[in-house]
Amino acid sequence: MKQKQLLTKEDIADLAEISRIALREDEKSLFCHDLNELLELVSVLEALPQDAMQRYTLQRLCDMRADAVRPEAWEPLSYAENIEEGYFSVPSVMERG
Amino acid sequence: MKSIIKADLQTQIQALKKKEYSSVELTKAYLARIEEIDPQVNAFVLLNTEAALQAAAASDARRQKGETLGTLDGIPFAAKDNFCTKGLRTTCASKMLENYVPPYDATAMLRLQNAGAVLLGKLNMDEFAMGSTGEQSIFGASKNPSDPDRVTGGSSSGSAAAVAAREIPFALGSDTGGSVRQPAAFCGVLGFKPTYGAVSRYGLIEFASSLDCVGILAQNAADCKTVFAAIAGKDEKDPTTIVYPTEAPALQDRPLRIAVVKELLENPAIDRDVSKATQHAIKLFEKSGAIIDWISLPSPQTALAAYCVLSATEASSNLARYDGIRYGRKSQDAKDPVSLYANSRAEGLGEEVKRRLLFGSCILTKGRREIYLNRAEYARQEIKQRLEEVFSHYDLILNPTTPTAAFLQGESLSQAQKREADLCTVYANLAGLPALSIPFGKSAEGLPFGVHLMAASCKEELLWYAARRLEAVRE
Numbered sequence: 001m002k003q004k005q006l007l008t009k010e011d012i013a014d015l016a017e018i019s020r021i022a023l024r025e026d027e028k029s030l031f032c033h034d035l036n037e038l039l040e041l042v043s044v045l046e047a048l049p050q051d052a053m054q055r056y057t058l059q060r061l062c063d064m065r066a067d068a069v070r071p072e073a074w075e076p077l078s079y080a081e082n083i084e085e086g087y088f089s090v091p092s093v094m095e096r097g
Numbered sequence: 098m099k100s101i102i103k104a105d106l107q108t109q110i111q112a113l114k115k116k117e118y119s120s121v122e123l124t125k126a127y128l129a130r131i132e133e134i135d136p137q138v139n140a141f142v143l144l145n146t147e148a149a150l151q152a153a154a155a156s157d158a159r160r161q162k163g164e165t166l167g168t169l170d171g172i173p174f175a176a177k178d179n180f181c182t183k184g185l186r187t188t189c190a191s192k193m194l195e196n197y198v199p200p201y202d203a204t205a206m207l208r209l210q211n212a213g214a215v216l217l218g219k220l221n222m223d224e225f226a227m228g229s230t231g232e233q234s235i236f237g238a239s240k241n242p243s244d245p246d247r248v249t250g251g252s253s254s255g256s257a258a259a260v261a262a263r264e265i266p267f268a269l270g271s272d273t274g275g276s277v278r279q280p281a282a283f284c285g286v287l288g289f290k291p292t293y294g295a296v297s298r299y300g301l302i303e304f305a306s307s308l309d310c311v312g313i314l315a316q317n318a319a320d321c322k323t324v325f326a327a328i329a330g331k332d333e334k335d336p337t338t339i340v341y342p343t344e345a346p347a348l349q350d351r352p353l354r355i356a357v358v359k360e361l362l363e364n365p366a367i368d369r370d371v372s373k374a375t376q377h378a379i380k381l382f383e384k385s386g387a388i389i390d391w392i393s394l395p396s397p398q399t400a401l402a403a404y405c406v407l408s409a410t411e412a413s414s415n416l417a418r419y420d421g422i423r424y425g426r427k428s429q430d431a432k433d434p435v436s437l438y439a440n441s442r443a444e445g446l447g448e449e450v451k452r453r454l455l456f457g458s459c460i461l462t463k464g465r466r467e468i469y470l471n472r473a474e475y476a477r478q479e480i481k482q483r484l485e486e487v488f489s490h491y492d493l494i495l496n497p498t499t500p501t502a503a504f505l506q507g508e509s510l511s512q513a514q515k516r517e518a519d520l521c522t523v524y525a526n527l528a529g530l531p532a533l534s535i536p537f538g539k540s541a542e543g544l545p546f547g548v549h550l551m552a553a554s555c556k557e558e559l560l561w562y563a564a565r566r567l568e569a570v571r572e
Contacts, residue, residue: 012455019413019458020420021451022436022443030448031455037512038456042402045472053475060474 006039007032102126106172106266106320113171116160120153120171124215127173131217131264137245140259142178142236143186143219149173152215159213169327170213176269177256178219179226180206181300185216189302190234191224193425193445203300204335205269205311205328212327217265221255224447225416226271226304228252229279229518230504233449238506241284243544247503250280250518253314257284260314267315267324273304274404275498275522277312278534282498282547285536287564289313289321290522292554293529294339296325297332305411306337308404308526318564321533325557345558353387353563355379356491358394366500366517371546374538375497378548381570382495382563392487392494395480397520403480404523405516406460406473413457419445481528488553493563496521498534498547521549531557535564537571 009028012035016023023031082089101109101118112118128146135141156171165171176182179189181199188194202210210216223233231254232238239254241247242262249258253270257280260268270277272290281288289312296311303309311328315321332338357379362372383389394400421427421441428444431437446454460469487494500520504510525532531554534547548567552559 007459011459015455015458015462016439018462019454020417020435020438020442021446021454022439023451027448027451031452034452034512035456035459038405039459041513041516042406042469042473044396044398044402045406045469045476048399048472048475053472056475056478057471 006036102130102263102266105316106323109172109266110168110323113160120156120160120215121150123171124149124153124173124217127217127265130262134262135264137240138242138258138262138264139237139239140221140255140262140264141175141218142188142190142221142255145185145216145218149215149217152210156213156215165213167212167327168323169209171215172213172267173215173217173265174209174267174269174324175217175220175256175259175265176206177222177226177253177271179222179271179302180219180269181302182206182216182219185219187219187302188235189225190222190236191445191447191450192235193419193442194302195235195426197425199300201300204297204332206300208328209269209324214327220253220259220268222270223252223254223276223449225302225412225450226252226273226276226309227412227449227453229275229515230506231255231258231280232506233447235447240506241503243285244503244542246506247544248283248506248508250283250499250503252276253280253288253312256314257281257286257288260284260286260316267313267320270312270314271301271304272310272312272526273308273408274526275519277314278498278522278532278547278549279518281314282534282536282545282549283503285545287315287317287321287533287535288498288547289315289325289533289560290525290531291325291329291557292339292341292531294337295329295341295531295555295557297328297330297335297338299332299334303415305408306415307411308408310526317568318533318535318561322557322561339555342555348559348562353382353493353559353566354491355382355387355389355563356392356487356494357389358494358496359391360394360397361496361521364397364500364520366520367497368501368540370538370540371497371499371501374546375495375548378537378567379495381567385566385570390491392491394483394487394524395476397524399476400480400523400527401516401520403473403476403527404519405456406469407477407527409453409457410460410470411457413454413461416446416450416454421445477527480524484524484528484530485553488556492552492556492559494551496549498522498549502540502542502544502546525551530554531560533560533564535567537567
């Protein structure tokens with residue numbers, strides 16, 4: 001049986017960029033085949049009952065505390081080596097231009 | 098001195114206590130064994146000879162004064178190469194970390210050494226603990242001592258091979274989806290994964306943090322229990338650790354209640370010989386008075402899919418730090434920061450690691466995250482709840498450890514076939530429960546199998562008890 005092509009080589013190139021891994025052309029072909037196999041393997045999850053899963057996701061959101069600043073949230077600053085104006089001071093990180 | 102390395106850990110502890118031989122003699126006997134057999138087994142990736150002999154001499158000096166640091170004082174051991182060891186290279190079997198020398202010790206290592214155990218060296222593994230054959234290593238594959246043409250299993254390949262080849266009385270490994278129990282079954286030794294949080298993971302290089310556990314490989318359950326007692330317990334450096342309960346469950350006054358998972362034993366992936374060996378173990382338990390019932394769990398394929406999704410997504414986040422700047426080998430072939438990251442990771446990471454990181458990134462993309470990751474989390478919750486329910490009626494769940502015996506080195510397997518090696522072991526990781534694999538039965542080719550036992554959270558005592566009963570009838 002022919003496997004359904006879910007990902008293309010171009011998709012793999014995009015994923016490699018996100019993952020910050022330089023891939024050769026032969027690797028793109030290999031991973032295209034393998035990732036499609038893996039997606040096929042995990043497709044069994046799609047059969048899980050949608051309504052029960054939505055209830056679970058909603059419950060998880062309800063279980064989370066409010067996204068608000070609390071006084072104790074600042075305690076980690078006491079462990080920081082360098083603080084500037086109430087913030088952690090860390091080395092600059094190079095990002096894509 | 099050959100006979101002393103054939104003895105199990107309990108015998109060696111007693112012999113050191115009675116001064117039948119010294120720790121230096123024991124350590125030298127193991128070093129000689131490693132020199133003799135390791136060129137064929139390829140379990141060790143680094144030997145700590147000088148420091149080990151010094152530690153052994155210090156242990157002997159303590160004993161001369163009538164002092165010891167603990168039960169394991171003077172006993173040699175080795176650890177998978179993903180445990181940080183202060184001043185000793187720790188590579189994760191990856192080019193990315195080939196020259197990494199940690200400035201600190203993992204808590205499990207420190208606890209063993211503070212108990213007087215003697216670190217002989219570091220052991221081979223699948224790169225970053227990703228693999229089920231032991232073949233994904235920059236040091237080459239470890240060889241199965243039962244048959245060198247067969248894989249050891251993985252990812253704790255060197256740990257299983259070294260214990261099976263009697264190069265060491267016990268070893269530390271790590272278990273994310275079965276990485277201690279599966280190679281233990283393939284090599285014919287006991288492999289144990291504790292309750293999530295029972296043993297500190299501080300200094301264990303991460304793969305998938307919600308699943309990773311420190312594990313133990315040894316000759317038998319009593320040996321494993323002794324090592325577990327030395328390393329378990331709360332650690333302030335790992336906030337996921339728990340205060341391990343000291344009260345053991347009472348067992349002598351009633352029969353064991355054992356559940357057998359229908360979906361696993363009747364699964365088409367399970368080899369006939371493996372199934373027969375498991376049935377035999379069930380009969381032996383039944384004969385010894387245990388109550389056996391067949392139960393159902395959420396399908397193994399769903400559990401395996403949830404594991405694949407969760408482990409890959411966590412790995413893609415955990416391993417993002419290896420970019421040649423923050424951590425790891427730096428590429429010399431880069432014209433800008435972006436190509437420095439991409440080339441460092443391309444050169445430093447092996448094929449299986451790249452595959453899993455790409456798959457993790459794929460799952461985390463918009464659209465797929467909702468389809469797969471949320472469902473995998475839901476499946477994990479369902480499995481946890483169902484197992485809690487099962488353990489309110491039963492002491493243990495019994496099944497085979499692996500669907501087959503060890504496969505041939507270099508065998509071409511599909512992604513599904515590779516992942517199936519974890520089919521029977523992933524439930525314990527998803528639910529954070531303790532489990533062990535006991536060597537039990539052999540294939541027609543003489544390859545060992547394992548019987549897998551799983552218990553409720555913090556009920557390790559039940560595992561030791563049942564394993565000892567099975568070991569007694571097996572012998």
